[in-house]
Amino acid sequence: MADLQERKIKDAQMRATINQKLVETGERERLKELLRTRLVECGWRDQLKAHCKDIVQQKGLEHVTVDDLVAEITPKGRALVPDNVKKELLQRIRTFLSQQSNI
Amino acid sequence: MSVHGCQHLSAFKAAKGTDPFRIIYSYFIACPSADARRIKAKSCVCHTCRQPTLRLHACMYCIYFGCYGAKHIHEHAKSKKHNLAIDLTYGTVICFSCEDYVYDKDLEDIARSFSQKPSLNLVNLKDPFSSWEPSEDELQLLKKNPKRRKVDAKSTVGLRGLINLGNTCFMNCIVQALTHTPILRDFFLADRHTCQMPGESKQCLVCEMARLFQEFYSGICTPHIPYKLLHLVWTNARHLAGYEQQDAHEFLIAALDVLHRHCKGTNGMSCSNPHLCNCIIDQIFTGGLQSDVTCKQCNNVSTTIDPIWDISLDLGPGPPAFSSHSTPSPGGTGFTNSPGNYEPTSLLECLKRFTRPEHLGSSAKIKCGKCHCYQESTKQLTMKKLPVVACFHLKRFEHSTGYHKKISTFVSFPDELDMTPFMSSSRNDNNGFSNQIIQDMPTSLSCDNKYSLFAVVNHCGTIEVGHYTCYIRLHKDQWFKCDDHMITKATITEVLNSEGYLLFYHKQILEYE
Numbered sequence A: 001m002a003d004l005q006e007r008k009i010k011d012a013q014m015r016a017t018i019n020q021k022l023v024e025t026g027e028r029e030r031l032k033e034l035l036r037t038r039l040v041e042c043g044w045r046d047q048l049k050a051h052c053k054d055i056v057q058q059k060g061l062e063h064v065t066v067d068d069l070v071a072e073i074t075p076k077g078r079a080l081v082p083d084n085v086k087k088e089l090l091q092r093i094r095t096f097l098s099q100q101s102n103i
Numbered sequence B: 001m002s003v004h005g006c007q008h009l010s011a012f013k014a015a016k017g018t019d020p021f022r023i024i025y026s027y028f029i030a031c032p033s034a035d036a037r038r039i040k041a042k043s044c045v046c047h048t049c050r051q052p053t054l055r056l057h058a059c060m061y062c063i064y065f066g067c068y069g070a071k072h073i074h075e076h077a078k079s080k081k082h083n084l085a086i087d088l089t090y091g092t093v094i095c096f097s098c099e100d101y102v103y104d105k106d107l108e109d110i111a112r113s114f115s116q117k118p119s120l121n122l123v124n125l126k127d128p129f130s131s132w133e134p135s136e137d138e139l140q141l142l143k144k145n146p147k148r149r150k151v152d153a154k155s156t157v158g159l160r161g162l163i164n165l166g167n168t169c170f171m172n173c174i175v176q177a178l179t180h181t182p183i184l185r186d187f188f189l190a191d192r193h194t195c196q197m198p199g200e201s202k203q204c205l206v207c208e209m210a211r212l213f214q215e216f217y218s219g220i221c222t223p224h225i226p227y228k229l230l231h232l233v234w235t236n237a238r239h240l241a242g243y244e245q246q247d248a249h250e251f252l253i254a255a256l257d258v259l260h261r262h263c264k265g266t267n268g269m270s271c272s273n274p275h276l277c278n279c280i281i282d283q284i285f286t287g288g289l290q291s292d293v294t295c296k297q298c299n300n301v302s303t304t305i306d307p308i309w310d311i312s313l314d315l316g317p318g319p320p321a322f323s324s325h326s327t328p329s330p331g332g333t334g335f336t337n338s339p340g341n342y343e344p345t346s347l348l349e350c351l352k353r354f355t356r357p358e359h360l361g362s363s364a365k366i367k368c369g370k371c372h373c374y375q376e377s378t379k380q381l382t383m384k385k386l387p388v389v390a391c392f393h394l395k396r397f398e399h400s401t402g403y404h405k406k407i408s409t410f411v412s413f414p415d416e417l418d419m420t421p422f423m424s425s426s427r428n429d430n431n432g433f434s435n436q437i438i439q440d441m442p443t444s445l446s447c448d449n450k451y452s453l454f455a456v457v458n459h460c461g462t463i464e465v466g467h468y469t470c471y472i473r474l475h476k477d478q479w480f481k482c483d484d485h486m487i488t489k490a491t492i493t494e495v496l497n498s499e500g501y502l503l504f505y506h507k508q509i510l511e512y513e
Helices: A002-024 A027-041 A044-059 A066-080 A083-099 B007-016 B019-030 B034-043 B072-080 B105-115 B118-123 B136-144 B169-179 B182-189 B205-216 B227-236 B248-264 B280-285 B347-354 B492-496
Strands: B056-059 B065-067 B084-087 B093-095 B100-102 B287-295 B301-308 B311-314 B358-360 B377-385 B389-395 B397-400 B403-406 B416-418 B450-461 B466-474 B478-483 B486-490 B502-507
Touching: A002 A027, A002 B034, A027 A044, A027 A083, A044 A066, A066 B100, B007 B084, B007 B093, B019 B034, B019 B084, B019 B105, B056 B072, B065 B072, B169 B182, B169 B205, B169 B227, B169 B248, B169 B450, B169 B466, B169 B478, B169 B502, B182 B205, B182 B280, B205 B227, B205 B248, B227 B248, B248 B280, B248 B502, B280 B389, B311 B347, B347 B389, B478 B492
Parallel strands: B311 B389
Antiparallel strands: B056 B065, B056 B084, B084 B093, B093 B100, B287 B301, B287 B377, B358 B377, B389 B502, B397 B403, B416 B450, B450 B466, B450 B502, B466 B478, B478 B486
């Protein structure tokens, strides 16, 4: 069980290091822009926007909060991302990591 | 939902001004320099759980970062009575007293000024995406024209029949294919053409195309009579004038040529290098065909790249795609009984034959640039640069002297096409492809070479008497048959089983340069 604990800590450290590298080099911003572009292209943004409008209409403009919207659209948003977009982003991240010598 | 924030934010602004917001935004959200990014990378962690979590918020009253999911920022707000925080991902302000995000015009102006700074170029970001906001003129136009059309998956806007003006079905099919080319449609509907013939817009074929797009996407369902377009084509491409039946492929090339010329104006470039301009036609249709001639003596390769607007593929008997293939394989691979007479029955086989290394016989010896002797050589064609829209022309009409024939064999074609095996980059260094397996290239994304079918032009009949029809694709999975003024719904099976004369493919993913 101590191994599992240790593993979790190592994973968290690794995640933090990777994140730091991504931010420092500006790669995180580039990847975000790429993802944004792809999601606009494939119509994902429009689909979710339409869904948000429906939710706002249902709940009433004066009563809906950002948290409501986040809770409702997160599962749908996650499910609707096309596989090729996921693949492309993963590929880019992998390429980036392979170019970093000190991870 | 107003843009005046809430009373709590107003009170905060009155007491501390907009500087706290500005400072936090510039350090952690906009990040104009490499140093700023380093600081951000190190310090953007939750002060409570020390994780770089998502939806990190910065307290506006003191120096504290807390994550949203585990409610650390909420606890901080409650315990310290610091009720305002900024979401570090988007720069929006949350008011814990009001229990929601609030919008304030002053703060939004500050945020906008940061995002427009050219310093974003440090990260190699060009024109980051921002949603469209209408300009003053556009607002006026929108108010004056209150009718709106909603385009959803079931709408058929863009579909319109074309009256046949006397054997003009060859033109009608090309017009249908062009008006349903997604990237061309986007160009014209976004009003991107500026006429190069000021005062003579009626003579400009590109302006006429723009007017045509307006007709097609107007929502009018009655067929359109394209007499102006026909007249303009006749005056600019004399060889097509007259009421006889013409070849749709010839019309396509002539139309693209006139459009390309008119994009540059009538007094423009004298076609010394006609394909090196940046007009929309070239951007969409021009690809690069690479021709490699290898000297058999010294193995020196001489390469030329020619611009092309379409790929014309031979049908009919000829040498097979694999020169090493001696025994015909059983079953449908298109081999006839004699190994020297191979008739392709699919687009892929046509392309394989098109790109196979061809041995130039002893009657076609070429002087080699390196070893300076007349040698036999092999020649190979591959695609160096893929166009956004690829048009494949199946050469069904044979015009030898005194011999006119139409090849009506069925040639199958896919609705999704991967051009990777036919690229110059797939070409082996030693005389062409050693095998046809698509190499798995981990560094490049092979989805860059993937195409989707969106229009098929068919000819039915004989070479003397025939009729052109076409299938076009609307939205992702709806196909329609266009027979002059008659538009009917069609299935993908019907499309893929049709004879196929001109096949139009559109790149699936567009790279931004």
